[in-house]
Amino acid sequence: MSDEVEGQVRTEELDPEREARRQLALAQTRQYPDSVLRMVARPVEEFDDDLRRLVARMKDLMQEANGVGLAATQVGVLRRVFVFSPEEDRVHALVNPSLEPRSSENETDDEGCLSIQGVTVPVERVTAVRLEGRDENGAEVAYDLEGMAARIAQHEYDHLDGKLMLDRTTPDARREAMAALRPRLVLR
16 A cells, blocks of 8 residues: 555555445445535444444445545544544544644645545645544543644544535635536536
8 A cells, every 4th residue: 555645545556446445435425515514423422332333334434445534424423433544554533532733833735535526625734733532442542643644633523513624725726626526517
């Protein structure tokens, strides 16, 4: 696998079988403009087998889709859970996360989203954050993140509040993205 990340998607050439698995995973991910992507997720109250199954499914879908993060809202579940992979070989789950900026420095970079296929937009984010919450078993976890890892965490955290990268980009980039997302009229 490649370490290159473009937007929120790992970039690499995929063989036909791997590409088919990626497409299947994307088909199970809610796509813009699905209204669930705009809904606010509720806190998780029980750390049970259902939660662990949800997290396992999300980890699998994220990896199959070649993504670096996935929020429960993106699979139609309104619970405060997301998974992310700041390093290629490790996937973390965050349940009921809190996110605090740890830097006053901002950086603009292109972001993509598994729920908004084929579009990347520039988004300004803080460069370092503290992420706290619990894992799928209820154990407390905390991460001090910088750079791309901090960006991924902020992107996924936004999903839990019904916010999309389209809400955080420039007006011009949003207009271009919306034009690209509009269904195209086909005349025969």
